Amino acid sequence: MNAIIFSAVAGVVMMFTGIITQQKSTIRNVALAALLVVLLANIFDTYGIFSIYIPTHGMLNFQKFGLYFNTLAFAATFLFTLISGSDVTLIGNGRHGAEFFALIFFSLAGIAILTSYNSLLMLFLGIEIMSIPLYILTGADKRNLKSNEASLKYFLMGSFSTGILLMGIALMYGARGGFEIDALKPSAVSNEYGILDPLGLVLVFIAIAFKVSAAPFHFWTPDVYDGAPGVFTSYMATIIKAAGFIAFIRLFDNKAVEMGMSWKIILPVVIIATLLVGNITAVFQQSVKRMMAYSSIAQAGFMLFAVFAENDVAKEGILIYTVAYSVATIGIFAVLEKVKDISLEGFNGLAQKSSLLAGTTTVFLLSLTGIPLTAGFFAKYYMLLSAIKYGGSSVTWLVIVAVIFAAISAFYYFRVIQAMYFKKGNPELHSFNKGFCFMLVLLAVVTILIGMFPTIILNWFYF
Amino acid sequence: MIPLLLIIVPLIGGLISFLLKEDKAAKSWSLLIALVTLAIALSGIYFFNNADALSIHLPWLPALGSSFDVHMDGMSSMLTLLTAIGFPVIFVAIYKNSYTKPGNFFAGMLLTQAGLMGVFVAADALLFYFFWELALIPAYFLASNWGGEKRIAATFKFFVYTFVGSLLMLIGIFYLYFQTSGNHSFAIESFYHLHLSTHQQYVFFWLFFIAFAIKMPLFPLHTWQPDAYEQATTGVTMVLSAIMVKMGLYATIRWLVPVFPEATTHFANFIIILAVIGMLYASLIAIRQDDFKRVIAYSSIAHIGLMCAAIFAQKEVGWNGVMVQMFNHGIVVLGLWIVADAIEQQLGTRKLSELGGLAQKAPELAILFVIMALANIALPLTNSFIGEFLMFNGLFQYNMVIAIFALITIILTAVYTLNTVQKIFYGEVAIQTTHAVDAGLHVRFILWILVVVIFFFGIYPEPMIHLTNDTVKALLVQ
Numbered sequence: 001m002n003a004i005i006f007s008a009v010a011g012v013v014m015m016f017t018g019i020i021t022q023q024k025s026t027i028r029n030v031a032l033a034a035l036l037v038v039l040l041a042n043i044f045d046t047y048g049i050f051s052i053y054i055p056t057h058g059m060l061n062f063q064k065f066g067l068y069f070n071t072l073a074f075a076a077t078f079l080f081t082l083i084s085g086s087d088v089t090l091i092g093n094g095r096h097g098a099e100f101f102a103l104i105f106f107s108l109a110g111i112a113i114l115t116s117y118n119s120l121l122m123l124f125l126g127i128e129i130m131s132i133p134l135y136i137l138t139g140a141d142k143r144n145l146k147s148n149e150a151s152l153k154y155f156l157m158g159s160f161s162t163g164i165l166l167m168g169i170a171l172m173y174g175a176r177g178g179f180e181i182d183a184l185k186p187s188a189v190s191n192e193y194g195i196l197d198p199l200g201l202v203l204v205f206i207a208i209a210f211k212v213s214a215a216p217f218h219f220w221t222p223d224v225y226d227g228a229p230g231v232f233t234s235y236m237a238t239i240i241k242a243a244g245f246i247a248f249i250r251l252f253d254n255k256a257v258e259m260g261m262s263w264k265i266i267l268p269v270v271i272i273a274t275l276l277v278g279n280i281t282a283v284f285q286q287s288v289k290r291m292m293a294y295s296s297i298a299q300a301g302f303m304l305f306a307v308f309a310e311n312d313v314a315k316e317g318i319l320i321y322t323v324a325y326s327v328a329t330i331g332i333f334a335v336l337e338k339v340k341d342i343s344l345e346g347f348n349g350l351a352q353k354s355s356l357l358a359g360t361t362t363v364f365l366l367s368l369t370g371i372p373l374t375a376g377f378f379a380k381y382y383m384l385l386s387a388i389k390y391g392g393s394s395v396t397w398l399v400i401v402a403v404i405f406a407a408i409s410a411f412y413y414f415r416v417i418q419a420m421y422f423k424k425g426n427p428e429l430h431s432f433n434k435g436f437c438f439m440l441v442l443l444a445v446v447t448i449l450i451g452m453f454p455t456i457i458l459n460w461f462y463f
Numbered sequence: 464m465i466p467l468l469l470i471i472v473p474l475i476g477g478l479i480s481f482l483l484k485e486d487k488a489a490k491s492w493s494l495l496i497a498l499v500t501l502a503i504a505l506s507g508i509y510f511f512n513n514a515d516a517l518s519i520h521l522p523w524l525p526a527l528g529s530s531f532d533v534h535m536d537g538m539s540s541m542l543t544l545l546t547a548i549g550f551p552v553i554f555v556a557i558y559k560n561s562y563t564k565p566g567n568f569f570a571g572m573l574l575t576q577a578g579l580m581g582v583f584v585a586a587d588a589l590l591f592y593f594f595w596e597l598a599l600i601p602a603y604f605l606a607s608n609w610g611g612e613k614r615i616a617a618t619f620k621f622f623v624y625t626f627v628g629s630l631l632m633l634i635g636i637f638y639l640y641f642q643t644s645g646n647h648s649f650a651i652e653s654f655y656h657l658h659l660s661t662h663q664q665y666v667f668f669w670l671f672f673i674a675f676a677i678k679m680p681l682f683p684l685h686t687w688q689p690d691a692y693e694q695a696t697t698g699v700t701m702v703l704s705a706i707m708v709k710m711g712l713y714a715t716i717r718w719l720v721p722v723f724p725e726a727t728t729h730f731a732n733f734i735i736i737l738a739v740i741g742m743l744y745a746s747l748i749a750i751r752q753d754d755f756k757r758v759i760a761y762s763s764i765a766h767i768g769l770m771c772a773a774i775f776a777q778k779e780v781g782w783n784g785v786m787v788q789m790f791n792h793g794i795v796v797l798g799l800w801i802v803a804d805a806i807e808q809q810l811g812t813r814k815l816s817e818l819g820g821l822a823q824k825a826p827e828l829a830i831l832f833v834i835m836a837l838a839n840i841a842l843p844l845t846n847s848f849i850g851e852f853l854m855f856n857g858l859f860q861y862n863m864v865i866a867i868f869a870l871i872t873i874i875l876t877a878v879y880t881l882n883t884v885q886k887i888f889y890g891e892v893a894i895q896t897t898h899a900v901d902a903g904l905h906v907r908f909i910l911w912i913l914v915v916v917i918f919f920f921g922i923y924p925e926p927m928i929h930l931t932n933d934t935v936k937a938l939l940v941q
Contacts (some may be wrong), residue, residue, distance in 0.1 A: 371596055372597060373596075384634065393638070396666070410622070410626055418607065421607070422608055454524070
């Protein structure tokens with residue numbers, strides 16, 4: 001409960017900060033302090049110290065997994081603000097930094113609901129609270145037509161998916177007479193629900209698949225990620241997307257299997273479609289930002305393995321994947337903000353210009369590819385392991401398809417590395433300070449550290 | 464302790480080398496590190512009977528059933544020794560060459576060495592996979608950054624091939640992991656004790672073998688190799704062809720045959736035939752090549768093919784031969800590359816058609832190269848002879864017809880090797896070679912050392928067979 005309350009309050013605080021001061025560094029520092037408070041409040045909550053309790057009549061159910069995910073999401077947001085906070089305050093005419101941070105906090109409140117919902121109504125509320133601020137953030141650069149287009153597109157498509165979600169919930173309610181996902185337990189399920197119940201579940205599935213940009217519901221992703229200001233793309237592609245997966249896992253946690261509905265037929269199709277669309281299209285992109293948008297679809301394909309497998313390994317895996325993928329993506333988008341020409345040619349010869357930017361970007365790209373000694377390796381490791389644990393040799397074909405796509409992903413990630421190191425050019429950079437360099441190095445170190453000892457994340461989880 | 468040092472010393476030395484900007488400093492530093500590593504590897508041979516010195520077990524990821532478990536037996540000692548000899552030899556041979564950003568170049572070389580050492584000593588599947596990839600990444604950067612015009616594309620082809628292979632191997636490792644009893648474990652011992660059904664063996668065998676076959680490379684997965692060898696700068700090519708290809712052979716012996724005995728026997732015929740086709744095919748192509756580096760590249764495919772065939776023949780004699788030849792092929796091919804590099808550095812061309820009569824200008828280099836060439840043909844008294852003899856012996860015991868086809872390659876090897884010698888060193892003096900002089904002192908020095916090694920093990924191969932015989936027996940029984 002702490003996470004929801006504190007992040008909502010922090011959002012309001014940020015709005016008032018915007019009235020009191022226009023100074024950018026102050027706004028950023030207040031946001032950092034507020035994030036720290038939210039983070040600590042959630043950690044306290046996890047261990048039962050100073051946790052605020054408000055009766056919700058079973059609509060929210062705070063479990064360690066969800067709370068721990070909150071911690072990771074808040075920590076990732078904290079890192080994001082540290083490295084990109086000053087860019088957030090510059091977006092648009094540079095006068096609305098505080099409001100942008102307020103919106104980020106509100107979406108964090110939505111995440112906190114998503115990680116702990118126990119009722120379909122709360123799922124709906126969580127998704128909406130998380131999404132509406134994002135529609136605004138996407139259009140934050142309001143003098144930029146692409147940003148406006150992205151925002152409108154995202155909003156319209158998002159509204160459709162909201163409608164579908166609501167329809168699905170209504171059907172399930174009609175079939176079951178309750179909103180609690182406990183009511184989905186196998187004991188309560190029988191064939192008497194008829195077609196309504198599975199149909200409702202499919203609609204809910206589609207709505208969440210839309211949020212995590214799984215194919216064939218991914219069409220908004222490239223345009224929105226490309227059009228939105230880079231910093232917000234970074235936030236959307238990482239923390240928000242991971243939260244969507246937690247919503248997935250909570251809903252389908254062991255229950256869908258026994259519902260008489262064969263998810264295990266639908267999911268592999270979705271996984272392969274997502275991997276196919278993301279990876280193949282990313283290969284042909286000329287803009288690094290757009291390439292990252294498609295790559296985020298591809299990564300979602302891998303994360304769907306956690307929903308597919310639904311076992312302990314998968315749960316641990318999605319935590320590691322969240323951290324690995326978020327850290328690397330935040331780092332790459334931070335670098336993108338500093339490079340003036342974000343097409344692939346714009347990266348030519350970056351290593352000569354700034355070996356630090358090139359070196360850290362290389363670590364992030366290797367991590368996204370899944371090379372050992374980076375966090376991304378263990379992310380993929382857990383996903384494949386969970387699938388094999390779940391399916392044994394019956395999923396061999398699926399994991400082989402997945403690793404072939406992982407090899408294809410090397411193609412476009414390594415193109416950036418090739419441009420930076422092996423091609424000649426003189427890229428133009430925006431100025432950046434020592435603190436930015438320090439943060440980049442920190443992110444790279446975190447990536448490598450998790451790549452060597454992934455259990456440091458999981459030990460906290462079991463602690 | 465020794466295997467750990469073999470990994471750590473080049474690793475740390477490589478990281479420090481990134482900081483060195485001066486050409487001289489980077490070269491001397493990396494040579495120093497390589498020599499220290501060589502000393503450690505030699506002490507590994509010295510302490511050969513001391514089990515404590517040769518293995519180390521550290522906790523790494525207990526929750527995942529994996530530990531930092533490294534161990535050296537005879538085969539590991541042999542290959543770590545080859546790695547440890549190879550790098551200082553390469554560093555001396557390229558001492559006078561100039562590289563842009565020398566600190567980074569030598570750092571990459573040392574990191575590759577650390578990865579290779581890790582592959583040869585790892586006794587835990589996950590750790591093995593880690594080092595397998597870690598050897599690849601610095602090699603990728605080295606080959607893409609320094610080399611010929613098409614290096615980026617050629618190296619990327621090499622990378623993608625290897626990466627696909629290793630990911631398939633990763634899946635294979637996962638399947639075996641879930642087959643292990645009790646708390647699942649990645650330890651090699653638990654892999655050896657698996658009882659896999661025939662069907663499982665047939666499937667998982669390929670997940671591993673494709674990775675190893677790409678690395679060797681085995682026909683028809685070899686297409687990355689000539690391009691990569693040709694385009695990479697020769698110092699890197701030496702690492703790739705003398706040492707890195709041994710990863711595939713080593714892994715087959717260590718991780719494939721003992722774990723999948725039935726599948727190995729079942730597919731042996733098919734793989735041996737592929738290997739022999741590859742030998743003939745590569746030898747025939749080598750005859751037609753005009754680029755010196757490509758000749759050596761195809762020659763290397765042929766030699767590796769023979770080793771692969773001998774492994775799958777599964778005869779003790781043949782395996783002894785493979786062990787010996789893994790080392791000796793490395794030494795000989797290093798010598799060939801060093802000559803190739805010396806010629807290219809001085810004359811700026813590798814084309815056989817543009818060279819000729821070099822023996823008149825560089826007599827000492829000619830003598831040295833002829834010895835290397837004879838060793839490449841595996842003439843008696845050179846070190847390759849004993850290895851190839853034993854391997855052919857094993858192949859004969861397996862199947863006479865196949866062995867006869869394989870024997871044809873000996874003739875073909877003689878054809879292209881002597882043809883190369885003749886075109887480069889004899890005949891009319893070509894325009895390119897009119898002003899040639901003998902190779903630098905450091906090149907001749909290092910070649911003489913290799914010649915001594917070639918003759919020593921050609922006349923007295925007993926220590927090598929003694930070193931690896933226990934491993935052969937232990938692994939073939941499994």
